[in-house]
Amino acid sequence: MVMDRQQADWQAHCQGLLQQIGCREATWLKDWRHQHLEQALALSFPNRRHEIWRYTDMTAWRSADLSLSLPLEALRAYQNTIHKETVLAQLLKMPSVYRAVFYNGHLQQTHTQDLPSQAIISNWTTLLQQNPELVQDICTRLQYKESAQLFKSLNYALMQDGLLIYLPKGVQLKQPIVMVSLHKVGEKSTAPTLSCNQHWIYLEEGAKAVVWQVSIGLDAQNNIAYYHNVATDIQLARGAQLTHYQLQSHTQQAQHLSMQRVELQRDSQLEQHSIALGGRLARQEDQIILQGEGAQACVSGLTVTMGCQQVDHDLNIQHIAPHTTSKTTCKAIAAQRSKSVFKGGIHICPHAHGTQAHLQNTNLLLDPTAEINTKPELNIENNDVQCSHGAVVGSVDQEAKHYLQSRGLSKQEAYRLLVNAFAKDRLQAIHHPSIYSVTEQMTLDKLTRIAELNLS
Amino acid sequence: MLEIRDLTVAIDGESTPILKGLNLSINSGKVHAIMGPNGSGKSTLSHVLAGHTGYSVLQGSIQFMGQDLLVLAPEERAILGIFLAFQYPVAIPGINNMYFLKEACNRIRQGRHEKSLDAVDFLAQVRTHLKQIGLDESFLKRSLNDGFSGGEKKSNEILQMLMLQPKLAILDETDSGLDIDALQAISKVINQQRTPQRSWLLVTHYQRLLSYIQPDYVHILYKGRIVKTGDHNLALRLEKEGYGWLQAEATHTVEGHD
Numbered sequence: 001m002v003m004d005r006q007q008a009d010w011q012a013h014c015q016g017l018l019q020q021i022g023c024r025e026a027t028w029l030k031d032w033r034h035q036h037l038e039q040a041l042a043l044s045f046p047n048r049r050h051e052i053w054r055y056t057d058m059t060a061w062r063s064a065d066l067s068l069s070l071p072l073e074a075l076r077a078y079q080n081t082i083h084k085e086t087v088l089a090q091l092l093k094m095p096s097v098y099r100a101v102f103y104n105g106h107l108q109q110t111h112t113q114d115l116p117s118q119a120i121i122s123n124w125t126t127l128l129q130q131n132p133e134l135v136q137d138i139c140t141r142l143q144y145k146e147s148a149q150l151f152k153s154l155n156y157a158l159m160q161d162g163l164l165i166y167l168p169k170g171v172q173l174k175q176p177i178v179m180v181s182l183h184k185v186g187e188k189s190t191a192p193t194l195s196c197n198q199h200w201i202y203l204e205e206g207a208k209a210v211v212w213q214v215s216i217g218l219d220a221q222n223n224i225a226y227y228h229n230v231a232t233d234i235q236l237a238r239g240a241q242l243t244h245y246q247l248q249s250h251t252q253q254a255q256h257l258s259m260q261r262v263e264l265q266r267d268s269q270l271e272q273h274s275i276a277l278g279g280r281l282a283r284q285e286d287q288i289i290l291q292g293e294g295a296q297a298c299v300s301g302l303t304v305t306m307g308c309q310q311v312d313h314d315l316n317i318q319h320i321a322p323h324t325t326s327k328t329t330c331k332a333i334a335a336q337r338s339k340s341v342f343k344g345g346i347h348i349c350p351h352a353h354g355t356q357a358h359l360q361n362t363n364l365l366l367d368p369t370a371e372i373n374t375k376p377e378l379n380i381e382n383n384d385v386q387c388s389h390g391a392v393v394g395s396v397d398q399e400a401k402h403y404l405q406s407r408g409l410s411k412q413e414a415y416r417l418l419v420n421a422f423a424k425d426r427l428q429a430i431h432h433p434s435i436y437s438v439t440e441q442m443t444l445d446k447l448t449r450i451a452e453l454n455l456s
Numbered sequence: 457m458l459e460i461r462d463l464t465v466a467i468d469g470e471s472t473p474i475l476k477g478l479n480l481s482i483n484s485g486k487v488h489a490i491m492g493p494n495g496s497g498k499s500t501l502s503h504v505l506a507g508h509t510g511y512s513v514l515q516g517s518i519q520f521m522g523q524d525l526l527v528l529a530p531e532e533r534a535i536l537g538i539f540l541a542f543q544y545p546v547a548i549p550g551i552n553n554m555y556f557l558k559e560a561c562n563r564i565r566q567g568r569h570e571k572s573l574d575a576v577d578f579l580a581q582v583r584t585h586l587k588q589i590g591l592d593e594s595f596l597k598r599s600l601n602d603g604f605s606g607g608e609k610k611s612n613e614i615l616q617m618l619m620l621q622p623k624l625a626i627l628d629e630t631d632s633g634l635d636i637d638a639l640q641a642i643s644k645v646i647n648q649q650r651t652p653q654r655s656w657l658l659v660t661h662y663q664r665l666l667s668y669i670q671p672d673y674v675h676i677l678y679k680g681r682i683v684k685t686g687d688h689n690l691a692l693r694l695e696k697e698g699y700g701w702l703q704a705e706a707t708h709t710v711e712g713h714d
């Protein structure tokens with residue numbers, strides 16, 4: 001009975017959220033939203049008896065009294081507060097980049113000077129005015145791709161805005177595309193807001209791009225949560241190359257859910273770097289589908305948690321075509337009562353002969369009260385493959401700490417250096433200098449906070 | 457300078473001692489060599505002096521420069537002037553060798569109330585020392601001991617020693633892993649560093665090191681005690697005869713006590 005009541009409340013609540021969305025939308029889009037909301041509500045809410053949710057409690061998403069972030073409020077708040085945040089100065093002034101900045105889920109500004117003709121970097125609410133057929137076409141293609149998943153269906157139903165990056169055949173961008181997503185709870189608001197974004201990154205044959213997706217929570221002192229649900233659909237056509245950097249530094253109250261799906265055609269390459277620092281509960285679900293022969297994916301990840309944070313990285317790589325390659329190196333550092341969950345699923349389909357798949361997950365547990373769950377899963381349906389996987393959980397190496405101390409470094413410094421050293425190779429894997437610099441600074445800031453805890 | 461009295465030490469959590477009432481005093485400017493068969497307690501002594509937490513001192517005392525060494529943390533000992541060149545230096549990927557060297561150098565200088573080295577002075581000193589040891593400058597750009605050969609690790613320890621300027625340098629089997637050229641280069645550096653203010657404790661298995669670095673004293677550590685002290689000739693005898701004769705002599709001594 002209790003469950004039914006919760007489910008009924010949840011359904012009513014979601015329907016309420018959908019009503020907050022502008023009623024002037026085209027009929028097809030309205031239908032699209034309603035259809036996905038129905039789909040979402042037909043699915044049972046995740047609970048920890050389901051294997052994939054075993055370590056993750058999503059009930060905050062159901063119990064919170066959410067309202068959707070509004071475009072006008074977002075604009076005002078952006079203008080009022082953005083320039084006070086010095087930490088962002090470097091990010092927002094980064095030279096020689098294409099840029100799109102979202103505030104609470106709504107696009108605020110783009111900088112796309114000198115973009116090659118026929119390439120598109122634009123948000124889809126603008127595109128809906130200029131080229132509604134394109135948006136409709138993309139949406140229609142999206143919905144048949146995969147089986148229904150509650151939070152993704154919810155994202156489809158409530159999506160507010162998002163970026164389309166489209167590179168025509170052979171276009172290779174020299175500058176990176178920086179997508180910044182800023183989040184802040186309204187000055188007077190007492191209830192949490194939800195923003196839903198959907199981004200599309202489509203690279204045609206031989207196209208090449210570097211995309212940096214950054215999510216940042218402002219006003220870390222505010223105790224009110226905000227919710228961010230973001231879905232990203234990525235298509236790499238034959239021979240296309242995408243380097244995808246991701247950095248999330250949400251506030252310690254934020255709920256962040258990122259679902260990403262990448263399809264790689266023949267000889268295309270994905271290089272992905274995910275650095276996750278923030279969120280009360282931050283979950284990243286990656287689906288990487290190596291669809292064409294010779295496609296390659298290289299995944300690097302680093303999560304750092306403290307306090308009562310939980311960060312999940314749920315990675316699924318499917319090798320469908322022959323001679324596909326994946327290499328995954330993910331690390332996590334967990335301090336205090338925080339929790340880190342890693343799932344590295346690799347599925348090698350029957351036809352994927354000549355495949356190479358390697359996965360390594362290394363974890364540093366800093367306190368006995370912290371928790372790390374790691375689950376590498378290999379499912380191999382072809383004999384002609386090279387695969388390896390491994391997972392390690394350890395604490396700070398006492399021999400190394402003693403060695404550093406014997407050279408005059410204090411216990412705290414030795415600890416700090418060793419924790420930083422653990423993270424170092426994941427940061428150094430970031431090859432773009434400005435992206436590296438901002439990511440390193442934010443990561444080291446967090447690691448310093450952790451080291452200071454150890455000092456007290 | 458160093459005064460070890462009746463030192464009895466076991467591995468943390470174990471009751472059987474490895475060092476069993478060891479006595480040793482080292483005066484300023486002297487070079488002491490400690491030899492002994494495997495398992496006699498040589499490395500335990502080095503580690504206890506450097507403040508490794510994996511050992512418990514059951515009995516005895518260590519005074520260094522008039523201070524009770526056993527109550528000090530490893531970093532405090534380093535500042536006071538103790539340096540251990542590790543037998544197995546720890547490799548730490550992700551810590552840059554040069555960065556670490558500079559941090560260590562300036563922490564110790566601050567602790568000794570000396571002025572920190574700025575980047576220019578630091579680099580000048582490091583370059584001089586690298587040349588002395590015969591190392592390339594690219595050595596500094598690598599991660600601390602990570603992927604280093606045995607010889608490179610030992611050379612790196614000596615580089616650290618040169619930068620940190622200790623009062624007591626303990627070299628724990630620094631000669632093993634070094635080829636003859638490197639051994640000669642390092643011995644030469646050590647001889648240059650012999651001053652009336654600096655003392656040395658060389659832990660070694662081989663006489664060869666001692667033919668390059670003439671010790672003032674050679675001690676034989678056997679079953680947790682120093683059973684014999686002599687000069688360089690003692691090392692030569694060990695080279696020739698091994699440790700077998702000690703067994704007989706030790707048994708004899710014990711019988712004599714009875």
